Each structure stands twice: as C-alpha cells, then as structure tokens.
Amino acid sequence: MPVEIPKEKWTGKVRLVTLGATAAEGGTRTRRVTVGGGTTLPFLFFEGDMPHKPVIGIEIRDRKPDDWSPLLGLAWGEAMNDPGDWAKAAEQAGADAIVLAFNLADADGKAPTAAHAKATVRKVLQATGLPVIVNGPGQADLDNELLVAAAEEGAGERLVLGLCEDRNYRTIVAAALGHGHLVQARTAMDVNLAKQLNILITDMQLPLDRVLMDPTTGALGYGIEYGYSVMERLRIAALQGDSMTQCPMIVTPGEEAWKAKESKVGEGVPKAWGDWQERAINWELVTASSLVESGADIVVLRHPESVKRVHAMIDAMMAG
Amino acid sequence: MALSGIEIYKLLPGGLKPPHPKANCKECGFPTCLAFAMKLAAKQAELASCQYVSEEAQEKLAAAAAPPIRLIKVSSNGHEVAAGNETVMYRHEKTFFHPAGVFVRINDSDGLDAIRELVSTADEYKVNYVGMDLAVDGFAIKSTGDAATFSAGVEAVRGATKRPLILISADAAVMEAGLKAAGDSKSLICGASPENWEAMAALAKSHKAPLTVGGSTLDEMAELTDKIKAAGVEDMVLNPVVTTLPEALGVWTQLRRLALRKTFRPLGYPIIAFPSQFSADSQIAAVQAIAKYAGFIVLDRFNPADLYPLLVFRQNIYTDPQKPIQVSPGLYEINNPGPDSPVMVTTNFSITYFSVSNEVEGSGRKGWLLVADAEGMSVLTAWAAGKFDAERIAKTVKSTGIESKVNHRRLTIPGHVAVLSGELEDELPGWEIKVGPREAVNLPQYLKLME
Numbered sequence: 001m002p003v004e005i006p007k008e009k010w011t012g013k014v015r016l017v018t019l020g021a022t023a024a025e026g027g028t029r030t031r032r033v034t035v036g037g038g039t040t041l042p043f044l045f046f047e048g049d050m051p052h053k054p055v056i057g058i059e060i061r062d063r064k065p066d067d068w069s070p071l072l073g074l075a076w077g078e079a080m081n082d083p084g085d086w087a088k089a090a091e092q093a094g095a096d097a098i099v100l101a102f103n104l105a106d107a108d109g110k111a112p113t114a115a116h117a118k119a120t121v122r123k124v125l126q127a128t129g130l131p132v133i134v135n136g137p138g139q140a141d142l143d144n145e146l147l148v149a150a151a152e153e154g155a156g157e158r159l160v161l162g163l164c165e166d167r168n169y170r171t172i173v174a175a176a177l178g179h180g181h182l183v184q185a186r187t188a189m190d191v192n193l194a195k196q197l198n199i200l201i202t203d204m205q206l207p208l209d210r211v212l213m214d215p216t217t218g219a220l221g222y223g224i225e226y227g228y229s230v231m232e233r234l235r236i237a238a239l240q241g242d243s244m245t246q247c248p249m250i251v252t253p254g255e256e257a258w259k260a261k262e263s264k265v266g267e268g269v270p271k272a273w274g275d276w277q278e279r280a281i282n283w284e285l286v287t288a289s290s291l292v293e294s295g296a297d298i299v300v301l302r303h304p305e306s307v308k309r310v311h312a313m314i315d316a317m318m319a320g
Numbered sequence: 321m322a323l324s325g326i327e328i329y330k331l332l333p334g335g336l337k338p339p340h341p342k343a344n345c346k347e348c349g350f351p352t353c354l355a356f357a358m359k360l361a362a363k364q365a366e367l368a369s370c371q372y373v374s375e376e377a378q379e380k381l382a383a384a385a386a387p388p389i390r391l392i393k394v395s396s397n398g399h400e401v402a403a404g405n406e407t408v409m410y411r412h413e414k415t416f417f418h419p420a421g422v423f424v425r426i427n428d429s430d431g432l433d434a435i436r437e438l439v440s441t442a443d444e445y446k447v448n449y450v451g452m453d454l455a456v457d458g459f460a461i462k463s464t465g466d467a468a469t470f471s472a473g474v475e476a477v478r479g480a481t482k483r484p485l486i487l488i489s490a491d492a493a494v495m496e497a498g499l500k501a502a503g504d505s506k507s508l509i510c511g512a513s514p515e516n517w518e519a520m521a522a523l524a525k526s527h528k529a530p531l532t533v534g535g536s537t538l539d540e541m542a543e544l545t546d547k548i549k550a551a552g553v554e555d556m557v558l559n560p561v562v563t564t565l566p567e568a569l570g571v572w573t574q575l576r577r578l579a580l581r582k583t584f585r586p587l588g589y590p591i592i593a594f595p596s597q598f599s600a601d602s603q604i605a606a607v608q609a610i611a612k613y614a615g616f617i618v619l620d621r622f623n624p625a626d627l628y629p630l631l632v633f634r635q636n637i638y639t640d641p642q643k644p645i646q647v648s649p650g651l652y653e654i655n656n657p658g659p660d661s662p663v664m665v666t667t668n669f670s671i672t673y674f675s676v677s678n679e680v681e682g683s684g685r686k687g688w689l690l691v692a693d694a695e696g697m698s699v700l701t702a703w704a705a706g707k708f709d710a711e712r713i714a715k716t717v718k719s720t721g722i723e724s725k726v727n728h729r730r731l732t733i734p735g736h737v738a739v740l741s742g743e744l745e746d747e748l749p750g751w752e753i754k755v756g757p758r759e760a761v762n763l764p765q766y767l768k769l770m771e
Contacts, residue, residue: 001543003584003587006574006577043566043569044569044570044573045566045570046570188701188704189701220629221632222675225637225641228411228611228636228637229410232411232412259761261679261761262629268682270447270448272445272447273624274623278625278626279624279628282625282629283629285604286603286607286633289604289608309604313565313601313604317569319566320565
C-alpha cells in the first residue's frame with residue numbers, strides 16, 4: 001500500500017548568523033561558526049534542509065565561581081583558576097564557541113571593573129581561536145559597564161554580547177554597532193516579547209544577521225516545558241515567514257540544569273534519585289538534548305561529559 | 321476525518337433521497353434533521369437520539385467519529401497504561417494527553433532469581449516530583465527462542481509485579497506460552513511482522529490483546545495493519561524499524577502527521593519505541609521518544625539515575641500548557657512552626673512552591689511559608705509580569721492572619737525580588753523585610769545563618 005508522506009511547505013527560513021571573525025574579516029579568530037539556514041523543523045531531512053548543525057558553547061567564568069556544583073570543580077580542576085586555561089580546556093573538551101561569563105563579584109566581594117573585563121577578554125581571546133560570547137553577571141548597570149569594555153577590547157572579533165535585554169538593549173546594541181559585534185537578545189519565555197526586542201534592536205540599525213535570540217529556558221523539572229514550547233513556536237513562526245522570529249536561537253541549559261538541586265547536591269537526597277554524578281550529567285543532557293530537538297542552534301553547557309554526549313547526538317542527527 | 325454537518329445530514333432520514341417516512345420527525349428534540357446534523361457535527365448531540373438511522377449510516381458515522389490515533393490499553397491487576405487518542409503535533413496547540421508508558425526490559429535467559437530481584441526492585445521504585453509519585457509502568461520480557469524458558473521467565477516476572485507486560489518474541493508458539501504464563505492480564509504482544517502476522521493475529525484475537533505491527537517502511541506497515549484488521553484485530557501498536565536518531569524522528573513525525581492531518585486509518589495507532597535500537601546513547605533516544613510521539617517506551621536497563629530524569633521529562637512534556645500546575649495560595653506550616661519561627665513568602669507555581677517547601681522541610685528547621693497568588697507563575701516570571709509585587713505580597717501577609725501567629729515582624733522575600741524591599745516596607749508598616757537567597761537550594765544555609 002503506497003503511503004503518501006505529508007510534507008510541510010514552509011515559506012520562511014532561519015537567518016544565517018556567523019560568530020567570530022578571522023584575520024581576513026578583521027579579527028584574530030582561527031575558526032568561525034555559522035548557525036541557522038534551516039528550512040524546516042530540526043532534523044526533518046525528508047522535507048527540508050539544515051545546512052548548519054547546532055553547536056555547543058562551553059561556559060567559563062572570569063574566576064572560579066563559589067557556588068557551582070563540586071562535580072563541575074572536579075571536571076575542570078585547576079583550569080578554573082584562570083580564564084585563559086579554562087578557555088583552552090573548554091576548547092579541548094569540544095567547545096564550538098567559548099562563553100565567557102562574569103561573576104557578580106570578585107574574590108573580595110567587589111564588583112568587577114571595566115579594566116578587569118578588558119584584561120579577561122584579552123586573555124581569553126589569546127588563549128583560544130574559537131568565537132567568543134561574553135555575558136555580564138546579569139545586573140543591568142554592571143552588564144553595561146563590563147560589556148561595553150569587552151566590546152572595545154574585542155573590536156572586530158564578531159563577539160556575541162549578552163545579555164541584551166529590554167532594559168539595557170540600547171547600550172549593548174550601540175556597543176555591538178560600534179565595534180562589529182553581535183548580540184544575544186534575551187527575553188522571558190514569550191514569543192511576542194522576543195519579537196518586540198528584535199524590532200527594537202532593528203530600529204537601532206543592527207541587522208538581524210547579527211542577532212541571536214535567547215528565549216530563556218528552564219531546567220528539566222523546573223519549567224523546561226515552557227522554554228521547549230516557546231522555542232517550537234518561535235521556530236514555526238520563522239518557517240511561516242515571520243521575519244522578526246527568524247534569528248537562530250541560543251539557550252543556556254547548562255546554567256539552568258546546574259542550578260537544580262538534582263545536579264548540585266549529592267547528600268541527603270532521596271535514594272530514588274540514583275547516582276549523583278550520573279544524575280547530574282543526565283539533568284544537563286536531558287535539558288540540552290530536548291532543546292536541540294525543539295530548535296536550539298547554540299546550547300551553552302557546563303560539564304565536559306554532557307558536551308561529549310550532545311556532540312555525539314548532533315553528529316548522529318546530521319548524518320541523518 | 322470528522323464529517324461536516326451537511327455530510328451527516330445526507331445520512332439522516334431527512335437527507336436521504338427520497339426522504340425517509342420519518343424525515344424531520346422532531347423525536348430527537350431538534351426541529352429538523354438538518355438542525356440535528358449540525359448539532360452532531362458540533363458534538364453537542366448523540367446519534368442515539370435518532371431511532372431511524374440505517375445501520376449503514378451508523379457505521380459510517382461511528383467510523384468518522386473514531387479518534388485519528390486509536391486508544392490502546394494494556395492492563396493487569398488494576399494497573400493500566402493507555403496510549404493514543406492524541407490530537408496535536410505540538411503541545412502548545414492544546415496538550416499531549418496520554419504519557420508514554422515506560423517499560424523495563426528483561427531477557428528470559430537472565431536467570432529466574434535475577435529476574436525476580438530486578439523486577440521487584442524496579443516494581444517498588446517510586447520517586448516524588450512536585451507532590452506526585454512517579455514510577456515504572458510495566459515490564460517487557462524478551463524471549464531468546466525457547467517456549468519453556470519464556471514461559472518460566474514470564475511467570476517469574478508475573479510473580480514479582482502486578483504491572484502490565486509486553487511480551488517480545490517473533491515465534492507464535494513461544495508467544496502463546498508467554499501469554500499463558502501472563503495469566504489474565506491484557507499484555508501487549510510484540511509482535512507481528514510480514515512473516516508471522518497470521519499466527520500472531522490469531523493469538524491477539526483469542527487473547528483479546530493488542531498487537532504490535534513491525535515493518536521497515538510505512539507502506540509495508542499500512543498493508544499489514546489492514547490485513548490484521550481484516551483478520552479481526554482492532555488494537556494495534558506500530559513498531560517501525562528505525563536504526564538512527566534522525567530516522568526515528570522522521571518516521572514518528574510522519575506517522576503522527578498521517579494520522580492527524582490525513583486521518584490515515586491504516587497507520588492511526590500509537591508507536592512503540594526501543595531507544596537502544598536507534599542510538600548508542602539510549603538516554604538521548606528515550607528523551608526523543610518521549611517528546612516526539614512514542615506511546616510505549618522499552619528501556620534496556622533499570623537505573624534510577626537515568627529513570628528519574630526521564631520520568632520528570634515525561635511529566636513536563638505532558639503538562640497541559642493551558643493549566644500551569646499550581647498550589648493554593650495561603651499559609652503553609654513547615655515542621656510545626658511556633659511564634660518565633662521565620663516567615664517566608666513565595667509564589668503559587670507548584671514547582672516553585674515544592675522547591676522551597678522541600679528545602680525548608682529537609683533542613684529540619686521550622687518555618688511559616690506564605691504562598692502568594694501569582695497566577696501560577698515562578699518568582700521571576702511573576703515579578704516580570706507584575707503578578708508578584710509589593711501589593712500582592714502585602715495582601716498575602718494581611719489575609720493569611722500570620723500577624724497573629726508570630727511574635728516578630730520579619731519577612732523573608734526571594735533574592736530574585738530584592739528590589740521590592742523598599743516598597744514592601746511601605747506597604748507593611750512595622751515589618752522588617754529580609755532578602756533571602758535567589759535559589760531555594762540555598763535556603764537551609766540561609767535559615768541556619770538567620771538563627
């Protein structure tokens with residue numbers, strides 16, 4: 001019995017966005033990463049293309065964070081004490097891009113300065129040839145100060161500056177425009193908020209091929225279904241031709257999953273949770289792999305083992 | 321595909337040519353057959369209200385009303401797993417209804433004692449997630465080829481669990497021995513292939529058990545389900561041969577679309593997935609199976625560190641997007657608090673509530689937890705949406721009567737909304753506002769420092 005396979009006839013496609021600039025483009029990166037270009041939902045090769053595979057960013061910090069799970073400390077060891085060493089270790093662990101995130105305070109509890117941001121960005125750029133994404137600590141004023149400094153220091157490198165939110169987009173977009181960078185446009189799990197921020201960014205003349213949408217996700221067990229569905233909706237809107245949703249998506253399953261008690265804590269938890277290390281990595285893995293299936297173009301992870309397994313998944317998918 | 325009102329009308333007494341003597345008789349309670357047809361199409365009336373519909377028309381109407389993906393149940397001893405009857409491709413369109421049944425696979429050659437031990441452990445397994453107990457749904461027993469071994473294996477499993485079973489063998493004689501050992505439970509027979517379908521269909525029919533139908537192409541499977549249906553078996557589960565992650569994703573997506581968009585009956589059945597067959601990383605494969613349409617999932621091993629995240633993921637994906645899981649706003653007592661115990665406030669999103677209450681409870685410290693009506697949103701989302709502001713928190717403090725239960729006036733708010741402190745002190749004169757940690761996991765440490 002011949003069965004006719006129903007295929008979607010999408011009219012839109014995801015924009016191509018390239019991170020990192022090599023010497024030829026005025027930067028010093030040895031590798032660039034291009035994401036996007038999909039003409040159907042992820043990996044449905046029977047009806048469309050996915051010219052660029054989803055990639056993995058590994059999150060490193062400007063200094064060893066005080067509140068990360070001890071399992072992450074075990075995984076990265078001494079490298080965590082220096083952002084340059086950490087970037088190198090992340091590259092070796094299979095990162096396609098390095099996500100340098102600043103802590104809210106230095107070891108003495110003081111806020112990091114612009115000079116510190118510049119020195120750290122320089123160190124990371126020298127340690128790795130991968131594209132670099134720079135994230136502030138998540139407080140609008142401090143983010144502005146650090147990200148503007150980072151943008152100046154990395155001029156021409158096609159860094160990604162984040163988080164670019166509705167409360168600080170003016171400063172971040174201006175810094176991206178001034179120094180040849182991209183922005184990570186973060187909104188709170190809502191299709192319309194994501195579109196609205198892209199409109200505001202476009203109004204400032206930053207072209208959409210320099211915008212990554214970050215629709216926010218929750219961890220497994222802590223609201224992943226919201227992030228999962230918002231990403232599906234954004235991608236469907238993009239394929240239906242809505243231009244303000246056609247940017248590639250970046251999400252941070254590593255950060256979210258490693259906040260969960262299931263990953264963070266090994267003692268005094270129910271026996272039914274199973275082995276701590278296995279469970280913790282599974283928490284990040286399940287969060288990340290499901291988001292790759294719902295449309296993520298860049299997933300930011302923390303543990304090298306999850307990186308290895310998500311890479312294997314993506315490779316298997318792309319061999320499709 | 322559902323029939324339109326006009327299509328239904330043509331099958332009713334008034335719509336026949338020539339009209340039936342009882343055309344527009346009004347006995348159904350509607351003024352005309354056309355009006356009744358419209359109500360039927362809108363699912364606001366029952367066909368049974370009309371005495372005069374021909375048998376042929378009844379069959380047509382019933383067939384059109386059948387769900388595009390047949391609901392298949394396996395059951396035993398009061399446990400039941402149902403799959404199918406889904407209506408959407410994406411959960412945001414409505415919701416996914418029947419969470420995939422998660423089964424743990426046993427080989428009949430594993431040794432009877434080992435089988436009993438593993439099955440008992442997995443059967444007793446349960447894990448609490450936001451107030452719900454999550455568990456394994458059943459067990460699959462795979463034959464290595466010998467009827468006596470299979471029968472003994474199934475018996476051993478049956479003795480250790482009351483949950484539903486999936487019996488796996490390509491040999492009808494072996495399957496028959498297994499079905500006998502499974503007793504009067506309704507097990508899933510796995511299953512029929514182009515080679516053995518006649519004998520398997522006969523077993524499914526005589527045991528009134530659902531049957532999986534395997535095939536390496538959709539064409540082959542569609543042909544087979546038709547033949548099996550003609551042999552008198554209605555309850556089937558599709559078991560497409562898939563060997564890679566993207567192939568599984570593609571085939572399952574096509575099956576769901578054929579059923580929902582084309583009402584293609586020959587493939588309108590739930591899907592069974594064996595994660596280890598199409599990926600070296602069976603955890604990732606199982607995640608895909610849960611999100612992308614499997615109705616039954618057979619895991620190769622029982623490992624709590626794999627299972628807990630999978631069961632939580634299934635719970636999350638099958639949560640109704642229109643109804644965030646909430647707890648009632650109000651005052652919650654943790655570990656029998658007294659007048660000097662701390663007072664904390666959070667939102668009524670159930671994941672938030674359980675994260676906070678579990679931490680306080682686990683710390684062994686006493687506390688009063690105020691749960692504000694934030695319309696089921698988490699702290700940050702509710703704050704951004706204006707549903708967790710100083711006014712709402714103050715209202716919660718005043719309406720719960722906490723002021724008469726404690727001898728102090730200190731309120732701890734979540735670290736994420738530290739910015740509300742000033743405004744809250746204005747709204748709640750006499751109260752001192754303390755900023756707690758951002759994440760619930762740091763509450764025990766915070767409470768310890770507070771003492």
